[in-house]
Amino acid sequence: MEREEELKVVEDYMREKGLRWTSQRRLIADAAFSTHDHFSADDLLDMCRKLDDRVSRATVYRTLGMLEDAGFVEGLDTGDGGRKFEHVLGHEHHDHMVCTNCGTIIEFVDEELEARQEAAAKKFGFQIKTHSLKLFGACKDCRE
Amino acid sequence: MEREEELKVVEDYMREKGLRWTSQRRLIADAAFSTHDHFSADDLLDMCRKLDDRVSRATVYRTLGMLEDAGFVEGLDTGDGGRKFEHVLGHEHHDHMVCTNCGTIIEFVDEELEARQEAAAKKFGFQIKTHSLKLFGACKDCRE
DNA sequence: ATTGATGCAAAAGATTTGCAAACTG
Protein backbone atom coordinates (compact mmCIF):
# COMPACT_ATOMS: atom_id res chain seq x y z
CA MET A 1 0.00 0.00 0.00
CA GLU A 2 1.33 3.42 -0.95
CA ARG A 3 2.05 6.02 1.66
CA GLU A 4 -0.57 8.38 0.32
CA GLU A 5 -3.08 5.59 0.35
CA GLU A 6 -2.31 4.75 3.94
CA LEU A 7 -2.68 8.34 4.99
CA LYS A 8 -6.04 8.40 3.25
CA VAL A 9 -7.14 5.39 5.27
CA VAL A 10 -6.21 7.20 8.45
CA GLU A 11 -7.86 10.40 7.35
CA ASP A 12 -11.07 8.57 6.49
CA TYR A 13 -11.01 6.81 9.82
CA MET A 14 -10.59 10.10 11.65
CA ARG A 15 -13.36 11.82 9.76
CA GLU A 16 -15.70 8.93 10.27
CA LYS A 17 -15.12 9.22 13.97
CA GLY A 18 -15.81 12.92 13.82
CA LEU A 19 -12.18 13.69 14.62
CA ARG A 20 -10.33 16.46 12.88
CA TRP A 21 -7.64 15.95 10.34
CA THR A 22 -5.04 18.44 11.48
CA SER A 23 -1.62 19.16 10.07
CA GLN A 24 0.09 17.60 13.06
CA ARG A 25 -1.96 14.42 12.89
CA ARG A 26 -1.06 14.09 9.26
CA LEU A 27 2.57 14.75 10.00
CA ILE A 28 2.68 12.23 12.83
CA ALA A 29 0.89 9.53 10.85
CA ASP A 30 3.18 10.17 7.92
CA ALA A 31 6.27 9.82 10.08
CA ALA A 32 4.94 6.70 11.75
CA PHE A 33 4.29 5.08 8.37
CA SER A 34 7.57 6.22 6.85
CA THR A 35 9.39 3.18 8.14
CA HIS A 36 8.75 -0.32 9.33
CA ASP A 37 11.39 0.05 12.03
CA HIS A 38 10.31 0.11 15.62
CA PHE A 39 10.28 3.55 17.12
CA SER A 40 9.68 5.06 20.52
CA ALA A 41 7.34 7.98 21.07
CA ASP A 42 10.42 10.12 21.37
CA ASP A 43 11.90 8.84 18.10
CA LEU A 44 8.66 9.74 16.44
CA LEU A 45 8.79 13.23 17.90
CA ASP A 46 12.26 13.64 16.44
CA MET A 47 11.15 12.38 13.04
CA CYS A 48 8.31 14.86 13.03
CA ARG A 49 10.43 17.76 14.14
CA LYS A 50 12.85 17.21 11.31
CA LEU A 51 9.99 18.07 9.01
CA ASP A 52 8.24 20.69 11.06
CA ASP A 53 9.11 21.76 14.56
CA ARG A 54 5.65 22.88 15.48
CA VAL A 55 4.75 19.51 16.96
CA SER A 56 4.64 18.93 20.66
CA ARG A 57 5.46 15.79 22.53
CA ALA A 58 1.94 15.76 23.98
CA THR A 59 0.37 15.68 20.55
CA VAL A 60 2.62 12.86 19.49
CA TYR A 61 1.45 10.81 22.44
CA ARG A 62 -2.17 11.71 21.88
CA THR A 63 -2.05 10.86 18.19
CA LEU A 64 -0.07 7.69 18.75
CA GLY A 65 -2.81 6.57 21.11
CA MET A 66 -5.43 7.05 18.44
CA LEU A 67 -3.41 5.26 15.81
CA GLU A 68 -2.96 2.40 18.21
CA ASP A 69 -6.65 2.25 19.08
CA ALA A 70 -7.46 2.20 15.41
CA GLY A 71 -5.03 -0.65 14.86
CA PHE A 72 -2.82 1.26 12.43
CA VAL A 73 0.13 1.08 14.74
CA GLU A 74 1.00 -1.46 17.38
CA GLY A 75 2.79 -0.79 20.63
CA LEU A 76 5.00 -3.32 22.30
CA ASP A 77 6.54 -3.28 25.72
CA THR A 78 10.28 -3.48 25.67
CA GLY A 79 10.37 -5.09 29.08
CA ASP A 80 12.17 -2.19 30.72
CA GLY A 81 9.25 0.13 31.18
CA GLY A 82 9.42 1.61 27.72
CA ARG A 83 7.38 0.98 24.62
CA LYS A 84 8.17 0.79 20.94
CA PHE A 85 5.67 1.15 18.17
CA GLU A 86 5.52 -0.27 14.73
CA HIS A 87 3.73 0.37 11.53
CA VAL A 88 1.10 -2.34 11.17
CA LEU A 89 -1.33 -1.04 8.55
CA GLY A 90 -0.72 -3.00 5.41
CA HIS A 91 1.88 -5.33 6.91
CA GLU A 92 1.66 -9.02 7.71
CA HIS A 93 1.50 -10.43 11.19
CA HIS A 94 4.72 -11.46 12.89
CA ASP A 95 6.07 -12.16 16.35
CA HIS A 96 9.02 -10.59 18.13
CA MET A 97 12.27 -11.40 19.84
CA VAL A 98 13.34 -8.57 22.11
CA CYS A 99 16.95 -8.27 23.24
CA THR A 100 16.78 -7.13 26.83
CA ASN A 101 20.37 -5.96 26.62
CA CYS A 102 20.57 -3.72 23.57
CA GLY A 103 16.88 -3.35 22.76
CA THR A 104 17.12 -4.84 19.28
CA ILE A 105 13.87 -6.28 18.04
CA ILE A 106 13.84 -9.20 15.63
CA GLU A 107 10.69 -10.04 13.74
CA PHE A 108 9.90 -13.59 12.79
CA VAL A 109 7.09 -15.77 11.58
CA ASP A 110 6.73 -19.49 12.12
CA GLU A 111 3.73 -21.14 10.57
CA GLU A 112 4.03 -24.18 12.79
CA LEU A 113 3.91 -21.94 15.83
CA GLU A 114 0.76 -20.28 14.56
CA ALA A 115 -0.81 -23.66 13.91
CA ARG A 116 0.02 -25.00 17.38
CA GLN A 117 -1.57 -21.98 18.96
CA GLU A 118 -4.78 -22.73 17.13
CA ALA A 119 -4.57 -26.34 18.22
CA ALA A 120 -4.01 -25.39 21.85
CA ALA A 121 -6.92 -22.96 21.73
CA LYS A 122 -9.22 -25.57 20.22
CA LYS A 123 -8.64 -27.83 23.21
CA PHE A 124 -10.25 -25.19 25.40
CA GLY A 125 -12.93 -24.19 22.93
CA PHE A 126 -11.17 -20.84 22.76
CA GLN A 127 -11.50 -18.72 19.63
CA ILE A 128 -8.36 -16.69 18.96
CA LYS A 129 -8.84 -13.17 17.68
CA THR A 130 -5.28 -11.91 18.00
CA HIS A 131 -2.21 -12.97 19.85
CA SER A 132 1.04 -11.62 21.12
CA LEU A 133 4.21 -13.67 21.33
CA LYS A 134 7.40 -12.11 22.56
CA LEU A 135 10.65 -13.87 23.32
CA PHE A 136 12.89 -11.93 25.66
CA GLY A 137 16.58 -12.64 25.95
CA ALA A 138 19.91 -11.92 24.32
CA CYS A 139 20.43 -11.38 20.63
CA LYS A 140 23.44 -12.97 18.98
CA ASP A 141 25.60 -9.88 19.55
CA CYS A 142 24.74 -9.69 23.23
CA ARG A 143 24.94 -13.29 24.37
CA GLU A 144 28.14 -13.98 26.21
CA MET B 1 6.19 -27.21 47.46
CA GLU B 2 5.64 -25.88 50.98
CA ARG B 3 6.14 -22.24 51.72
CA GLU B 4 8.99 -22.93 54.14
CA GLU B 5 10.63 -25.07 51.54
CA GLU B 6 10.38 -22.35 48.93
CA LEU B 7 11.90 -19.82 51.28
CA LYS B 8 14.73 -22.24 51.92
CA VAL B 9 15.36 -22.45 48.19
CA VAL B 10 15.60 -18.69 48.01
CA GLU B 11 17.81 -18.51 51.09
CA ASP B 12 20.15 -21.11 49.64
CA TYR B 13 20.28 -19.27 46.35
CA MET B 14 21.16 -16.03 48.09
CA ARG B 15 23.84 -17.59 50.25
CA GLU B 16 25.36 -19.36 47.30
CA LYS B 17 25.64 -16.04 45.54
CA GLY B 18 27.26 -14.51 48.62
CA LEU B 19 24.22 -12.38 49.23
CA ARG B 20 22.87 -11.82 52.73
CA TRP B 21 19.67 -13.31 54.01
CA THR B 22 18.08 -10.34 55.70
CA SER B 23 14.78 -10.06 57.49
CA GLN B 24 13.35 -7.88 54.74
CA ARG B 25 14.39 -10.24 51.97
CA ARG B 26 12.70 -13.05 53.81
CA LEU B 27 9.61 -10.98 54.34
CA ILE B 28 9.41 -9.92 50.71
CA ALA B 29 9.97 -13.41 49.37
CA ASP B 30 7.38 -14.75 51.78
CA ALA B 31 4.81 -12.21 50.65
CA ALA B 32 5.58 -12.82 46.99
CA PHE B 33 5.07 -16.56 47.45
CA SER B 34 1.93 -16.23 49.51
CA THR B 35 -0.29 -16.19 46.45
CA HIS B 36 -0.38 -17.18 42.82
CA ASP B 37 -2.25 -14.03 41.87
CA HIS B 38 -0.51 -11.32 39.90
CA PHE B 39 0.73 -8.43 41.99
CA SER B 40 2.41 -5.10 41.33
CA ALA B 41 5.51 -3.92 43.16
CA ASP B 42 3.25 -1.66 45.13
CA ASP B 43 0.86 -4.46 46.05
CA LEU B 44 3.84 -6.37 47.34
CA LEU B 45 4.95 -3.42 49.43
CA ASP B 46 1.50 -3.31 50.99
CA MET B 47 1.50 -7.03 51.67
CA CYS B 48 4.86 -6.69 53.38
CA ARG B 49 3.87 -3.71 55.43
CA LYS B 50 0.86 -5.51 56.83
CA LEU B 51 3.33 -7.83 58.48
CA ASP B 52 6.11 -5.42 59.30
CA ASP B 53 6.33 -1.80 58.35
CA ARG B 54 10.07 -1.59 58.35
CA VAL B 55 10.30 -2.32 54.65
CA SER B 56 11.01 0.36 52.11
CA ARG B 57 9.76 0.58 48.59
CA ALA B 58 13.35 0.63 47.34
CA THR B 59 14.11 -2.68 49.01
CA VAL B 60 11.00 -4.23 47.55
CA TYR B 61 12.15 -3.23 44.08
CA ARG B 62 15.69 -4.37 44.71
CA THR B 63 14.59 -7.72 46.07
CA LEU B 64 11.98 -8.22 43.39
CA GLY B 65 14.73 -7.72 40.84
CA MET B 66 16.79 -10.47 42.41
CA LEU B 67 13.86 -12.86 42.64
CA GLU B 68 13.15 -12.19 39.01
CA ASP B 69 16.75 -12.68 37.96
CA ALA B 70 16.80 -15.93 39.87
CA GLY B 71 13.63 -17.02 38.12
CA PHE B 72 11.58 -17.35 41.31
CA VAL B 73 9.19 -14.68 40.22
CA GLU B 74 8.19 -13.54 36.77
CA GLY B 75 7.31 -10.03 35.69
CA LEU B 76 4.79 -9.27 32.95
CA ASP B 77 4.16 -5.94 31.33
CA THR B 78 0.59 -4.88 31.69
CA GLY B 79 0.74 -2.85 28.51
CA ASP B 80 0.15 0.46 30.26
CA GLY B 81 3.66 1.07 31.47
CA GLY B 82 3.26 -0.97 34.61
CA ARG B 83 4.34 -4.48 35.50
CA LYS B 84 2.79 -7.30 37.43
CA PHE B 85 4.65 -10.19 38.94
CA GLU B 86 3.67 -13.75 39.61
CA HIS B 87 4.94 -16.54 41.77
CA VAL B 88 6.76 -18.97 39.54
CA LEU B 89 8.92 -21.09 41.85
CA GLY B 90 7.28 -24.45 42.24
CA HIS B 91 4.74 -23.69 39.58
CA GLU B 92 4.92 -24.85 36.04
CA HIS B 93 5.45 -22.42 33.24
CA HIS B 94 2.29 -21.61 31.37
CA ASP B 95 0.95 -19.24 28.76
CA HIS B 96 -2.32 -17.37 28.84
CA MET B 97 -5.52 -17.18 26.84
CA VAL B 98 -7.40 -14.02 27.69
CA CYS B 99 -11.08 -13.75 26.93
CA THR B 100 -11.62 -10.19 25.77
CA ASN B 101 -15.30 -10.50 26.49
CA CYS B 102 -15.57 -11.80 30.06
CA GLY B 103 -11.98 -11.39 31.20
CA THR B 104 -11.45 -15.05 32.00
CA ILE B 105 -7.82 -16.10 31.91
CA ILE B 106 -6.99 -19.66 30.96
CA GLU B 107 -3.52 -20.94 31.72
CA PHE B 108 -2.15 -23.56 29.40
CA VAL B 109 1.04 -25.34 28.44
CA ASP B 110 2.03 -26.88 25.15
CA GLU B 111 5.41 -28.51 24.98
CA GLU B 112 5.49 -28.44 21.22
CA LEU B 113 4.90 -24.71 21.30
CA GLU B 114 7.81 -24.25 23.68
CA ALA B 115 10.05 -26.34 21.47
CA ARG B 116 9.14 -24.39 18.33
CA GLN B 117 10.00 -21.15 20.05
CA GLU B 118 13.45 -22.44 20.89
CA ALA B 119 13.87 -23.58 17.32
CA ALA B 120 12.81 -20.22 15.94
CA ALA B 121 15.19 -18.42 18.30
CA LYS B 122 18.08 -20.63 17.35
CA LYS B 123 17.71 -19.57 13.73
CA PHE B 124 18.61 -16.03 14.78
CA GLY B 125 21.22 -16.93 17.35
CA PHE B 126 18.86 -15.58 19.95
CA GLN B 127 19.04 -16.87 23.50
CA ILE B 128 15.61 -16.94 25.15
CA LYS B 129 15.47 -15.94 28.78
CA THR B 130 11.73 -15.69 29.15
CA HIS B 131 8.82 -15.37 26.84
CA SER B 132 5.29 -14.14 26.86
CA LEU B 133 2.54 -15.68 24.80
CA LYS B 134 -0.94 -14.35 25.11
CA LEU B 135 -3.89 -15.38 22.97
CA PHE B 136 -6.72 -12.88 22.94
CA GLY B 137 -10.19 -13.84 21.87
CA ALA B 138 -13.38 -15.50 23.08
CA CYS B 139 -13.58 -18.36 25.58
CA LYS B 140 -15.99 -21.19 24.95
CA ASP B 141 -18.75 -19.50 26.96
CA CYS B 142 -18.41 -16.28 25.05
CA ARG B 143 -18.04 -17.35 21.46
CA GLU B 144 -21.21 -16.92 19.54
C1' DA C 1 35.32 -5.38 61.88
C1' DT C 2 34.05 -5.64 57.13
C1' DT C 3 31.30 -5.15 53.61
C1' DG C 4 26.92 -5.67 51.86
C1' DA C 5 21.94 -4.01 52.69
C1' DT C 6 18.59 -0.65 53.99
C1' DG C 7 15.81 3.65 54.18
C1' DC C 8 15.06 7.98 52.74
C1' DA C 9 14.47 11.35 49.70
C1' DA C 10 15.76 13.08 45.47
C1' DA C 11 16.29 11.83 40.52
C1' DA C 12 15.00 9.87 36.32
C1' DG C 13 12.16 8.36 32.44
C1' DA C 14 7.78 7.84 30.24
C1' DT C 15 3.36 9.43 29.73
C1' DT C 16 -0.70 12.29 30.98
C1' DT C 17 -3.21 16.40 32.02
C1' DG C 18 -5.05 21.35 32.85
C1' DC C 19 -5.73 25.31 30.52
C1' DA C 20 -5.54 29.30 27.49
C1' DA C 21 -4.72 30.09 22.72
C1' DA C 22 -5.08 28.47 17.83
C1' DC C 23 -7.34 26.00 14.35
C1' DT C 24 -10.98 23.00 11.85
C1' DG C 25 -15.40 22.14 9.94
Add this chain to the structure above:
DNA sequence: CAGTTTGCAAATCTTTTGCATCAAT
Protein backbone atom coordinates in the same frame (compact mmCIF):
# COMPACT_ATOMS: atom_id res chain seq x y z
C1' DC D 1 -18.62 30.62 15.35
C1' DA D 2 -18.64 26.45 18.22
C1' DG D 3 -16.21 22.84 19.53
C1' DT D 4 -11.73 20.45 18.90
C1' DT D 5 -7.02 20.28 19.18
C1' DT D 6 -2.65 22.11 20.36
C1' DG D 7 1.51 23.54 23.05
C1' DC D 8 3.39 24.30 27.22
C1' DA D 9 4.55 23.24 31.62
C1' DA D 10 3.38 21.07 35.57
C1' DA D 11 1.80 16.76 37.42
C1' DT D 12 1.73 11.51 37.63
C1' DC D 13 3.38 7.11 38.02
C1' DT D 14 6.76 3.68 38.33
C1' DT D 15 11.31 2.54 39.10
C1' DT D 16 16.16 3.73 40.16
C1' DT D 17 19.96 5.86 42.66
C1' DG D 18 23.21 8.39 46.03
C1' DC D 19 24.52 8.26 50.44
C1' DA D 20 24.77 7.97 55.39
C1' DT D 21 23.47 4.45 58.61
C1' DC D 22 22.61 -0.29 60.01
C1' DA D 23 23.24 -5.19 60.26
C1' DA D 24 24.85 -9.97 58.66
C1' DT D 25 28.72 -12.83 58.58
